[in-house]
Amino acid sequence: MSAPLQVRSLWEATAAPGPEFAALAAPVSAQAVVIGAGYTGLSAALHLARAGRDVVVLEAARIGERASGLNGGQVIPGVKDDPDELQERFGAGPGARMVDTVAGGPDLVFDLIREHAIACDATRTGWIQPATSETALRQLQRRVRQWQQRGAPLRMLSAAEVAALTGSSRYCGGLLDPRGGTVQPLAYVRGLARAAAAAGARIFARTAALRLVKTTTGWEVGTAAASAAAPVVILATNAYTDSISDTLRRSVVPVPSFQVATQPLPASLRAQILPGGQxxxxxxxxxxxxxxxxxxxLVMGSRGTYARAPRLAAVKHHYRAVAEIFPQLDGIGFEYHWGGMVAVTPDHLPHLHEPAPGLLAGLGYNGRGVAMATVMGRLLARRVLGAPADELGFPITPLKPVALHAFSRLGVRATVQYLRLADALTARRQPRVAGA
Ligand SMILES: Cc1cc2nc3c(=O)[nH]c(=O)nc-3n(C[C@H](O)[C@H](O)[C@H](O)COP(=O)(O)OP(=O)(O)OC[C@H]3O[C@@H](n4cnc5c(N)ncnc54)[C@H](O)[C@@H]3O)c2cc1C
Incomplete structure (x- = not known):
């Protein structure tokens, strides 16, 4: 058996200390209770507090211990569906408004960072999607064309341009979306918490919501020590949703994603690998x-492991991925290894639900939540503030559990094996690209 791996997040090691919040110790009431303090919950709380609402936030862990403090920090515009698909699925008018909503994600993130002076190494140098096959390249061409038709500044990149921008000659082309960028994800979520608290939100950490009970005036949220009451409750628990709402928990599939970070690269390699900061x-x-x-x-992530204490062998494929994409990193060591859960939805779209009057939920970002969860928080806040459903710019859909099979680890593993095989077959069919 291989050696145990020391799981340690680079973001935890490099972020400034976050604000500390006490656990809920006495009963509280507010105009809204938010359960979960990641980007979704904190963006909702911040927007509600800025609109003058009295908000209480309950977080089971400490701020940033779950996906919002663990992710890759890539601020990715849009959702997995391209604009035409969104308009086909939701109709011309609502689809077009949805396109505007999702396209605005990076603007919202970088505006909040500026307005609230959040120190999180934010850079807006763009997001690159390098293509691993000619089929994928054609899909990117369609994507670029659709966004360009809507005035967005995306452009295609040749294989040589991708190689120059990324330092990898493994790709046959790609796209550059200048709307994207990067943040230090833990510093960003801690900054949102600080901003929400400064705007008046009362945040309680290490306070798991254990029970949700309908009352004559709204909802009562039970915790170990005391309860929080409000006419409105927002569930912002995403991939970490527990028994607080079993139906919500079963509406997404939590899939592990894992990252490795190298030691600092020498200047000669920094000048080659993503020198523009994308x-x-x-x-x-x-x-x-x-x-x-x-x-x-270099921080690289891909599919992860369910193991709480993974062994070295479980992350070897991450090292292989780094070596395959960046052979020039041969001999560079890895200093940080960590992972978290991504909430995947069957339609690959984020979901906004209103399962009962005064009860809202937003989740399911399919690995694109830095921008989209921040947007979802604002959507949830707008809904609480009275925005009619058809003016929200995002559909409120019925809450539906995913088929049982998807929730077994066996189910997720089988899907992962299938996807790995499909990628391997594509790679075998794909002629090697320049210099690879
Ligand atoms: C390894 C990894 C890499 C990723 N990389 C990227 C990336 O580069 N770019 C990108 O856009 N997205 C990325 N994502 C996705 C992104 O991190 C998430 O979509 C986003 O953080 C979701 O935010 P959230 O607030 O909805 O969920 P979370 O941040 O998970 O917050 C949910 C919170 O709810 C709390 N909670 C759960 N149950 C209860 C309860 N009963 N009571 C109280 N609190 C509760 C949890 O403790 C948690 O803090 C990545 C995700 C992972 C895991």
Whole structure:
């Protein structure tokens, strides 16, 4: 059996300390209770507090211990569906408004960072999607064309341009979306918490919501020590949804994603690998995402492991991915290894639900939640503030559990094996690209 791995997040090691919040110790009431303090819950709380609402936030862990403090920090515009698909699915008018909503994600993130002076190494240098096959390249061409028709500044990149921008000659072309960028994700979520608290939100950490009970005036949320009451409750628990709402928990499939970070790269390699500071996520079905962060380390993520204490063997494929994409990193060591859960939905779209009057939920970002969860928080706040459903710019859909099979680890593993095989077959069919 291989050696145990030391799981340690680069973001935890490099972020400034976050604000600390006490646990809920006495009963409270407010105009809204938000359950979960990641980007979704904190963006909702911030927007509600800024609109003058009295908000209480309950977080089971500490701020940023779950996906919002663990992710790759890539600020990715849009959702998995391209604009035409959204308009086909939801109709011309509502679809077009949805396109505007999702396209505005990076603007919202970078505006909040500026308005609230959040120190999180934010850079807006763009997001690259390098293509792993000619088929994927054609899909990117359609994507670029559709966004360009709507005035967005995307452009296609040749294989040589991708190689120059990323330092990898493994790709046959790609797209550049200048709307994207990067943040230090833990610093960003801690900054949102600080901003929400400064705007008046009362945040309680290490306070799991254990029970949700309908009352004559709204909802009562039970915790271990005391309860929080409000006419409105927002569930912002995403992939970490527990028994607080079993139906919500079963509406997404939590899939592990894992990242490794190298030691700081020497200047000669920094000048080659993503020298312009862009983030990148390639087009494999089991995509690999990578960036160089402010201390010069390459951070790369891909499918992860369910093990709480993974062994070295479980992450070897991450090392292989780095070696395959960046052979020039041979001999560079890995210093950080960590992962978290991504909430995947069957239609690959984020979901906004209103399962009962005064009860709202937003989740399911399919690995694109830095921008989209921040947007979802604002959508949830707008709904609480009285926005009619048809003016929200995002559909409120019925809450539906995913088929049972998807929730078994066996089910997710089988899907992962299938996707890996499909990627391997594509790779075998694909002629090697320049210099590879
Ligand atoms: C390894 C990894 C890499 C990723 N990389 C990227 C990326 O580069 N770019 C990108 O856009 N997205 C990325 N994502 C996705 C992104 O991190 C998420 O979509 C986003 O953080 C979701 O935010 P959230 O607030 O909805 O969920 P979370 O941040 O998970 O917050 C939910 C919170 O709810 C709390 N909670 C749960 N149950 C209860 C309860 N009963 N009571 C109280 N609190 C509760 C949890 O403790 C948690 O803090 C990545 C995700 C992972 C895991």
């Amino acid at each position: 983030a990148a996520s390639d087009t494999w079905r089991l995509l690999r995402y990578f960036r160089v962060e402010s201390s010069g380390r």
